[in-house]
Amino acid sequence: MDDQWIDKDAALISPDAKFRHDLAQALQDSHERQRVQRQLYGSAPSAQRGQALFWRLLGALGLLALVFSLGFYVGQQSHKLRGYVD
Numbered sequence: 448m449d450d451q452w453i454d455k456d457a458a459l460i461s462p463d464a465k466f467r468h469d470l471a472q473a474l475q476d477s478h479e480r481q482r483v484q485r486q487l488y489g490s491a492p493s494a495q496r497g498q499a500l501f502w503r504l505l506g507a508l509g510l511l512a513l514v515f516s517l518g519f520y521v522g523q524q525s526h527k528l529r530g531y532v533d
Contacts, residue, residue, distance in 0.1 A: 462470075
């Protein structure tokens, strides 16, 4: 493990066991708080707004594609009725 703490010719100081333990404990506490907040309040409001915007854009693009495809179909039918057959 000491090999990973050597950078070129200068040996770096390895964190002691207490620091690593405190850091791991702080990370666990932070994750636990975030989990509880998600359970109480749901997902973040900004994420919900982003999802709503995504679905609105997807719906608008779908509607636009439907309008253009219907316009193309009607145009093709119009050409057939007028005798402009390929």
